[in-house]
Amino acid sequence: MxxxxxxxxxxxxxxxxxxxxxxxxxxxxxxxxxxxxxxxxxxxxxxxxxxxxxxxxxxxxxxxxxxxxxxxxxxxxxxxxxxxxxxxxxxxxxxxxxxxxxxxxxxxxxxxxxxxxxxxxxxxxxxEYQTEESSELLQLKVDRGNDWDMMQLREIIAGNHDILYHTSSPFQDILLVKANDLRLYLDQELQFCSLDEKYYHEALVYPVMELAASHDRILILGGGDGLALREVLKYPNVKHVDLVDIDPMMIQIAKSEPALLAQNNQSFLDKRVHVHTEDAKKYLEKDLQQYNVVIIDFPDPVNLIISSLYTKEVFKKVSKLLTKKGVIVCQSNSPEDTPSSYWSIAKTMEKAGLHTLAYNVTVPSFGLWGFHLAAHKKITNQIPEISVSHQALTKDMGNLFKIPDFVMSEKENAIVNSEKNLKLHEISKITEVQ
Structure with a gap:
């Protein structure tokens, strides 16, 4: 029949x-x-x-x-x-x-x-957007796909995206999705994708905030999109935040553009936040009160100007503004694509008299991404569990401190970046590492 x-x-x-x-x-x-x-x-x-x-x-x-x-x-x-x-x-x-x-x-x-x-x-x-009921229909299977795609699919399911077609043929699961993501490019370089930026910003903010003895005063250098600020403000005991970004237009967009306002949770409208639109180097020369946490979220040092922000001299000024039990975090490029640059940032911070601790996280839009914690005293990688609401990271952040062997092998190639010897931008070009 x-x-x-x-x-x-x-x-x-x-x-x-x-x-x-x-x-x-x-x-x-x-x-x-x-x-x-x-x-x-x-x-x-x-x-x-x-x-x-x-x-x-x-x-x-x-x-x-x-x-x-x-x-x-x-x-x-x-x-x-x-x-x-x-x-x-x-x-x-x-x-x-x-x-x-x-x-x-x-x-x-x-x-x-x-x-x-x-x-x-x-x-x-x-x-226009997918409803909550439709999200529940798509169940991810742990035995399929790769880690990067799985991260993005989780964000698609959790977010406002249209599943146009979903079915299972006798051979495979078929999913057609319209991902209404938000992306920021600066000088044609992708800064964030709304599908997965939480992996970056949670990794940037949570370790330093959980390690710091106090959250009274926070300094953010860069971060004009307000996304790192969004994560900082989740901590209820934060009393004062100074955010320094050189571009007033970027700040204005982050404070007024509806899509970006929704993404940064209107972080710039919080009364605890004080914005300074000026060169970070000039700001650090002022007579300032010390900070419990300093978050350095500068762009990648791909040119001479940005390279000058990652110098021994700048890190010394930051160190002087840090309380005895305070902690610094610095975004430090991709340890996978630019390993020499990654380790050079750590070496430059150490030359400024700071103790450092390296860690990394996978951000689907960028791959493996690196950071360095720094403090006046040696830092332990025993980070307390995340104490605020979060989406991308697990409560136990121990996995962040597992650096791949191929990245560790490049540590010996690190240099010290200084005002008299600006070299970081020259070694920040993507290289292939086996």
Missing amino acids: EARGHHIIVDAYGCQDTILNDAEQLKELLTKAIEGLGMEILSTHFHSFSPQGVTGVIGISTSHISIHTWPEHGYAALDLYTCGDQDIELSLKGILQKLKAEHAEIYELFRGEESNQKPMMKKLNFK
């Missing part, structure tokens, strides 16, 4: 209640769809319930289509069985759109004794 039966079951959610309660309108809608497919109608029956709800069946030469509605819940159940070969997907989408459905779950079964095709489930969204 050859399998010819195609059975489609649809759960439509968020439909317009007035349409679902109008038997004549539903009859006309389904009739036109059937006629548009060239199917022969044998019989039609629709019935309105009191006080609300409609049930309807259209008998066709190849079987039937039926609908039952719950207007009070915005829900409609549709059932279509045909042994014909018409492509009904486009018409089905048209029906759902006419019902004003927000989203729908579609189940397809191929009927017949000889059919070996498994049932398939598809998901359609008709809103």
